[in-house]
Amino acid sequence: MLIKTTTTRAALIALLALGTAAAWPRAASAETVLRIGMTAADIPRTLGQPDQGFEGNRFTGVTMYDALTGWDLSSADKASMVIPGLATEWKVDDADKTKWIFKLRPGVTFHDGSPFNADAVVWNVEKVLKQDAPQFDASQVGVTASRMPTLASAKKIDDMTVELTTKEPDSFLPINLTNLFMASPSKWQAFYDKAEGADAKAKSQGAWAAFAKDASGTGPWKMASFTPRERLELVKNANYWDKARVPKVDKMVLLPMPEANARTAALLSGQVDWVEAPAPDALPELKQRGFLLYANEQPHVWPWQFSRVEGSPWNDIRVRKAANLCVDREGLKDGLLAGLMVPATGTFEPGHPWRGNPTFQIKYDKPAAQKLMQEAGFGPNKRLAVKIQTSASGSGQMQPLPMNEYLQQALAECYFDVQLDVIEWNTLFTNWRRGAKDPSANGSNATNVTYAAMDPFFALVRFLQSSMAPPVSNNWGFINNPKFDELVKKARQTFDPAARDAALAELHAASVDDAAFFYVAHDVGPRAMSPKVKGVVQPKSWFIDFSPISMAP
């Protein structure tokens, strides 16, 4: 009896052991992991202010960090607009329009447990704006300061209130602030205290380098491990302040895969679950093998930006309008880009609060275009020669050569002789700042640099305001239209958000009515993923919220 009991017990224990052993790997694999192939060649910087453009913000900005204000990424249909982030409310000082009061969200902590408060905000403003602050880091200034051009300083009012000051009255400040991510001052200070270095500057650099390896923000994802240039692992922040946005998967792995076909192959072979911008040629195969494709209009414009210097053929509004009417954008979309574009009828499309009501309807109407050209004095026997500077590749440029060749053929029907001046992407981008009068324009009277249109300064002001002409900013063609200048000023100085949006809409409508650009396409941010990835909402944004995403077993 005794023996029997013992054997039974032994057998039970053995069974239990077997059971736990069997349960072990299952428990381990119960951790859900989302693996993403990015288009970046390197992991975007992790220390709070990412590089690599908006893809950087998408993966190492809004994931690990929050800013005072953020983007609403919850809808695939509505335009993505600014919502409260680490600030719950804000308003400009009625007496002095350069001063803003931001109320901070209570009860938020950084990943290291230290509290988020007014000191943290001041510290983060000063990391890029106050040169004698110990945490000032020149390497973060470039990407950050240029995206909030008017912010000057920050001051603590009380623990949960901050006053921000701008150089001039600027109603765009809350939108700009989406680019200033809040890193943990305590965590940085700990690294600074430990850092070795001859002087404060060296110690500060060392602290930032250490912080980048083991960062701390307030975002829904925490940094877990980091192999430079190869791999970044983020884990969910179960204590995220917005309970609705606590991530559903446990871990997110980010892999830089700059080559489209390598990304696609990695997805096909199951190395990753999700890739940004799959190779267009592989789309049919991806679909056929059951992978899901997502795309949505992005705040991005693929234009020709006209030269308006003396003697430019584009100074005649009839010619500008004719070009806009002469192209079948649907044909471009389906014939050339496998459906991966949205035809542009302005910088913003209908439904966007900054769209307004332009009277000039951009569509495909060849007879109208030909008529406008004839009124302007051109015809089959008197063709208009124009020259466009473009590149063969480049970030956001989509398929510049075939697209321009398509436009070249389409415009030929409206008596244009389009000559393409193809130069290197970086050169094109640099020339953009030099303007149409510069020798680098090489006699071209339009340039083909695509742009992001999330923020009113970048979408409208820098192109339309006369004071933004080179070398100040990107008014490449030297547009000088008093109406635009007046509307820019009005929008910047209208502080009620709804009224400001209305003023921006007015400015946008005026620019479309003036055919200020040849508006061609918006990019759609295509991504492909395994059918196991659930809950994806791709907003009309450069960003995406990874929190609601789950992985089916």
Added chain:
Amino acid sequence: MSELPLSATSDAALQAAPATKARGYWATVGRRILRDKVSMACALVLLLIFVSAILAPWLGLEDPYKGSMIRRLRHIATPGYPLGTDELGRDMLARLIYGGRLSLVVGILPVILAFGIGTSLGLVAGYVGGKLNTAIMRTVDVFYAFPSVLLAIAISGALGAGILNSIVALTIVFVPQITRVAESVTTGVRNRDFVEAARASGAGPFTIMRVHILGNVLGAIFVYATSLISVSMILAAGLSFLGLGTKPPEPEWGLMLNTLRTAIYVNPWVAALPGAMIFAVSICFNLLSDGLRSAMDIRN
């Protein structure tokens, strides 16, 4: 491609250099190489590629720049496109033949330039000797301290993309190598009897270098230089492959290989074609250089 076996190639070339040459020597070399089937086959292939590249506009080919989105990435042996089309729908046959123009120029010109510069430097260093020799050869040593791929890429990376920059970068890579060979053969010849005799008869240093030494060292340096062409072709195309050489939309084999890389999952064999051209030219030059060397090595 790291370097060719310097020791193997240059030593053999040096051994092959006869001290004095009768007029009959070159005739013998010519006869020997004409009898070498492999060399002749290579010469024929190269001739074909050269001639078609030069005559490309008159061969009735498609426009190598004209693309079409409708006929992208057609497979090999598509009617009308015997070698298919590339990622922008341009005819591959036309682009491969036109591509020979830039590829061959960028591949061969640096060797010719380096041959001229390196021979002059090596000749002067070897004949004059002394401080001048030290100055030239120590400078050469510094460039020798870089692996040639690294040096070529570093220079092109610094100068920026462009055909001219590639040629400059590759020339800088090859000058030290040729200078070394030229210096060592010149040093070997300068104290020979016939040079002494010329010096005794009052000939100036330039005359001696030009008439008496050059004639005796040129063969060896030439053979060495021909062996560099293959390396240069691969490197030049490699620079374009990295995006540091020719810029689009010019047809050039390395660049075509680079841009077609995005198509290897769709049409892999078309994507591999430009590399086959580089390989063909490179191996033919190598075999021809080998053939030339053994033809000059009369002792065998």
Added chain:
Amino acid sequence: MLAYIARRIVYVIPIVISVALVCFLLVHITPGDPLVAILPADASQELAAQLRAAYGFDRPLPVQFGLWLLRALHGDLGNSIATGRPVLAEVVRAVGNTVTLAIAAAIIGFTMGIMLGLIAGYFRETWIDKLATSFAIAGVSVPHYWLGMLLVIIFSVELNWLPAVGAGPGGSGAWAWDWAHLKYLVLPAITTSVIPMGIITRTVRALTGDILSQDFVEALRAKGLRETGVFRHVIKNAAPTALAVMGLQLGYMLGGSILIETVFSWPGSGFLLNSAIFQRDLPLLQGTILVLALFFVFLNLLVDIAQAAIDPRIKRG
């Protein structure tokens, strides 16, 4: 011998300084703004000037060179502009991955090269010799980045046997010597090995042929030495030169891996160099070139010394 070594080491010092100068100048003749990696094209001129000063790019070039060299002597190659990470750490990590690749390639290439070379040299002018020689000449003539692409097409795209890119399922940080990781190494290592394979085949073939055609081999054979004995004799005589060639080839593999690493996204020094070039990250660029060049210089030095140790005649040269 010691005197020879000392002489060689002293001789290397000016080379090292000149190499550093060349690296520095190469990078600084670069047209364009050194801060392009962190300065958006739409940044104001004021901001650009402020950052240039913060990074010290407004100082005269000789001063910049002096400061850089001084810090480099202390093992500090500065921080990458694009990432802010210390250059030395980045380069060391990348070189580690390149060494992994080079060693794997060396094992394949050297073994194959020695075998083919011996066989070809032994059976000169037979079909085996012709086959081995063709193999060798193909190896030195093939554009290896293209060979890499071909291998990817065959083994990754068509057959789906081996991964096309990357350094293991968890990146190089989680490298292990098991099949799950090694399969990432197969294609890049084979691609890297073809040139050394070709060169060593040719060298060993020439050496073997030369030794076998010498009179004393006949004499040995006449004295009744068996073929294995002759073979041992061949190996002994060919070893010094073959080893020197192999040493140099190792150097070329370490310094010239950029094209292959780009094809396979192998996170080594060449890959790093490539991204430094395209991001215009000057400290990273000059640091990577310097480390790779110095590697090569010291490998050359080692080869020289080793050769002198084996073959005392060289010292006199």
